[in-house]
Amino acid sequence: MSCALSISDRPLLNQTYTWIILCFILYALPWSVFAAPVENAALLRIQGSNTIGAKLGPALVKGLFEQQGMRNVRIAATTTENEQQVLTEDEQGRTLTINVAAHGSGTGFTSLQDGSADLAASSRPIKEAETQALAGLGDMHSLAAEQVIAIDGLAIILNPANPLSSLSTEQLAQIFSGEVRTWEQLGGRGGAITLYARDDKSGTYDTFKELVLAAHGKALAAGAKRFESSDQLSDGVSQDPSGIGFIGLPYIRQSKAVAIADGESQPMLPSATLIATEDYPLSRRLFLYNPPGTTNAWVQALVQFAHSPQGQAIVAKSGFIPQTVQAVQVAPNPAMPADYQRLTQEAQRLSVNFRFQESSATLDNKAQHDVDRVLEYLKSQDKLRHQVVLVGFGDPKNDPARAALLSKLRAMAVRRELAKGGVIFRDITGLGEQLPVAANSGDEGRLKNRRVEVWVY
Numbered sequence: 001m002s003c004a005l006s007i008s009d010r011p012l013l014n015q016t017y018t019w020i021i022l023c024f025i026l027y028a029l030p031w032s033v034f035a036a037p038v039e040n041a042a043l044l045r046i047q048g049s050n051t052i053g054a055k056l057g058p059a060l061v062k063g064l065f066e067q068q069g070m071r072n073v074r075i076a077a078t079t080t081e082n083e084q085q086v087l088t089e090d091e092q093g094r095t096l097t098i099n100v101a102a103h104g105s106g107t108g109f110t111s112l113q114d115g116s117a118d119l120a121a122s123s124r125p126i127k128e129a130e131t132q133a134l135a136g137l138g139d140m141h142s143l144a145a146e147q148v149i150a151i152d153g154l155a156i157i158l159n160p161a162n163p164l165s166s167l168s169t170e171q172l173a174q175i176f177s178g179e180v181r182t183w184e185q186l187g188g189r190g191g192a193i194t195l196y197a198r199d200d201k202s203g204t205y206d207t208f209k210e211l212v213l214a215a216h217g218k219a220l221a222a223g224a225k226r227f228e229s230s231d232q233l234s235d236g237v238s239q240d241p242s243g244i245g246f247i248g249l250p251y252i253r254q255s256k257a258v259a260i261a262d263g264e265s266q267p268m269l270p271s272a273t274l275i276a277t278e279d280y281p282l283s284r285r286l287f288l289y290n291p292p293g294t295t296n297a298w299v300q301a302l303v304q305f306a307h308s309p310q311g312q313a314i315v316a317k318s319g320f321i322p323q324t325v326q327a328v329q330v331a332p333n334p335a336m337p338a339d340y341q342r343l344t345q346e347a348q349r350l351s352v353n354f355r356f357q358e359s360s361a362t363l364d365n366k367a368q369h370d371v372d373r374v375l376e377y378l379k380s381q382d383k384l385r386h387q388v389v390l391v392g393f394g395d396p397k398n399d400p401a402r403a404a405l406l407s408k409l410r411a412m413a414v415r416r417e418l419a420k421g422g423v424i425f426r427d428i429t430g431l432g433e434q435l436p437v438a439a440n441s442g443d444e445g446r447l448k449n450r451r452v453e454v455w456v457y
């Protein structure tokens with residue numbers, strides 16, 4: 001029998017060889033290679049802020065795993081600096097992993113764009129250019145995309161031996177731009193000032209640049225020492241008698257924090273209450289951003305857990321300020337209007353301020369979550385009926401009466417939302433431009449001054 005094949009036979013032979021090879025692969029290799037999921041494949045990839053990623057992000061992921069009943073939950077460093085894995089095991093003993101990389105807020109948004117991250121951690125709001133770059137993923141300003149998970153304060157830190165106790169944001173801008181070069185120019189001692197700053201990818205640096213440097217038309221001096229690590233920066237200042245730096249609240253460590261004033265505000269230390277209400281001049285929000293249409297169930301689960309009481313307890317344990325509502329006593333002072341002084345003597349202020357979207361009377365994304373938090377507090381304390389006072393504030397207008405009216409309208413916007421939950425109010429008032437917490441010379445300051453406080457009897 002001839003083994004010669006005609007040209008028409010060859011396609012059939014090629015198909016036969018193909019099937020033989022496939023059958024060999026399927027039967028020669030272990031079936032488990034195909035049937036079992038790949039271990040250590042990341043369920044979720046988080047990229048962005050060092051402030052969040054160093055401690056808070058991994059702690060929240062660990063808390064979520066534990067809430068889900070996972071076993072052997074642990075946080076492990078990787079071979080790459082500022083990157084960690086949170087590991088656990090499911091009921092079948094398979095290892096599950098969530099990756100947390102902390103190389104600066106800006107890297108979170110670029111990683112969302114190139115698909116190397118599912119969730120961006122940021123210690124500043126998303127920039128307009130980043131919003132446009134991510135427009136294909138949806139509206140990154142929407143309530144479904146932007147999540148405020150904690151409040152932080154930028155502490156201005158000195159060596160503990162430095163005698164200065166307060167600085168203004170204007171003085172800070174002069175210091176970090178290099179215009180003020182010695183401590184003696186500020187009434188202190190110690191000679192030449194050494195500047196410590198976070199790196200360009202850091203959300204901490206972006207916040208400082210926006211709230212301090214850019215607000216006063218300055219840029220960071222070229223000679224500043226730059227750090228990717230918050231811990232290293234803080235430790236450097238604490239050991240340098242000439243040093244000054246800016247850092248997230250949990251990273252003060254052995255350094256000394258000073259009180260900060262902005263515009264006409266009084267100097268304020270970065271206390272928990274003043275940061276929670278965002279009155280402290282260098283307070284900031286910590287964010288998670290996700291594509292609003294994400295189908296990753298772990299993204300949704302982590303966001304929900306971060307907003308929950310358990311998640312906010314982890315926020316507090318990590319050294320940040322949780323969004324848990326509490327009543328605090330406020331000390332009266334002569335600079336307060338008479339009606340406001342009376343409030344301080346008779347009532348307590350809640351540790352939350354309602355703020356608004358830019359150029360709008362619409363509550364911002366944090367405020368929309370805060371409505372639920374305040375309602376829950378009022379219900380738990382039996383204060384729904386005639387126990388609540390809303391006080392609105394704003395920025396200066398040509399007509400003080402108009403400023404007062406606009407501030408009361410903001411209070412009325414909060415009233416509408418809380419009334420849906422059954423709140424009957426004792427009083428609603430507007431104090432206009434009085435008691436500013438930030439300078440009105442820039443958009444960021446005016447936005448902070450447009451606020452509504454909640455007081456309870």
